[in-house]
Amino acid sequence: MPKLSKIRLVYLAVLYVTAFCAFPAAALQAPTQIQLAKVYEQDKTTPVSDYLVSEKYDGIRAIWTGKQLLTRQGNLISAPEWFTAPLPDVWLDGELWAKRQNFEALSSIVRTQTPKDNRWRQVKYMVFDMPDAQMPFEERYKNYSSLIEQINAEHIKPVKQQRFHSNHELSKHLQAMVENGAEGLMLHLATAPHQSGRSDALLKLKPYFDDEAEVIAHLPGKGKYTGMLGALRVRNQQGIEFSIGTGFTDAERANPPPVGSIITYKYHGYTNNGVPRFASFLRIREELEDE
Structure with a gap:
């Protein structure tokens, strides 16, 4: 990481104080304060133009508390010291990510209790929020973008946000992203302050739905x-x-998910009886996994 000039250091200090004096990192509890997404529905009364839209990274959710990198359940992520050293003393929310369609390899890197530098060099911290209970997301986006530009570390990246003016534009963008390997899109309500739990302030849009279920039995194969x-x-x-x-x-x-384990599956709507339609196995749910 290159050395910052005195002017940049002063700038960062002012940014930290002005943005976080009412919501310091030390006061936050990651497992209870994180924002979770609902599923986007096209018939919503809120216009799509009111949202800022970004790629949904198929990585591992990582909350920087100002001191530690945690999973969304509040467990410590064993990242190398050089990886977290450039991060500031403020709360950031983001995704550990390497490349599209690469979740299993990424999970293997992050789960290792003794981090391996050569493998962590593949990982980037994609920051998509700089939480503040009073500030609207549009301002938080400007703040985290400016902050990360000043940090100037190759493995810490701001997630780009953009606006769309119709569901048609949004659908075209989703299709193009998915064709290039993206998992989907995230929509942040531009005027909404950070709030814990699920709300219409944060929505996810995928070409399919996904959910979790508990394995209760194995049915034998045929043929x-x-x-x-x-x-x-x-x-x-x-x-x-x-x-x-x-x-x-x-x-x-040959070695299926055990009875009692939680799996993630994808599906395309519901039958009249409420059964997920065309359900297909995705993976065993891991503690590190993002939703």
Whole structure:
């Protein structure tokens, strides 16, 4: 990291004080204060132009408390000292990310208790918020963008936000992003202050829905899957029981998620009985995983 000039250091100090005097990093509790996303619905009464839109990174949620890098459950992430050294004494929210369609490899890097420098060199901290309970997101976006520009560290990046004026524009952008390997989009209400929990201030938009379910049984395979997993019998958070028989690799069929584990699955709407339609296995839910 290059040395900062005295002018830049003064600038940073002023930025910290003005932006965070009412919401210091030390006072925040990451597991209870983080903002979670609802699913975007096109028939919402709030116009899409009221939101700032960014890529939804398929990485690992990471909250910088000003001192430590934590998961959204509040557990310590064992990052190398050089990785966190440039980060300021303010609360940041972001995603640990390497590249698109690379979650499993990234998870392996981040889960390692003794971090390996050569592997962490692949990881970037994509910052998408600089939380403040009074300040609207549009101002927070300007703040975190300016701050990260001043930090000037190659592995710390500000997440770009942009506006769209119609659902048609938004859909075209989503399609283009997904075709290039992106997971989806995030929508931040520009006028909303930071608030914990789920609200319409933060929305996610994907080409499919996803959710979690508990594995309650293994159903045996037939034909080429004889002696292997045929399908998982699961119960979702709404108490609906159903089977998931697609999305597995042969290795996952030979060693399926254990009964009692939590999995993430994707689906495309619901049947009339409330069962997820075309449910397909994505992965076992990991503690480090983002939602």
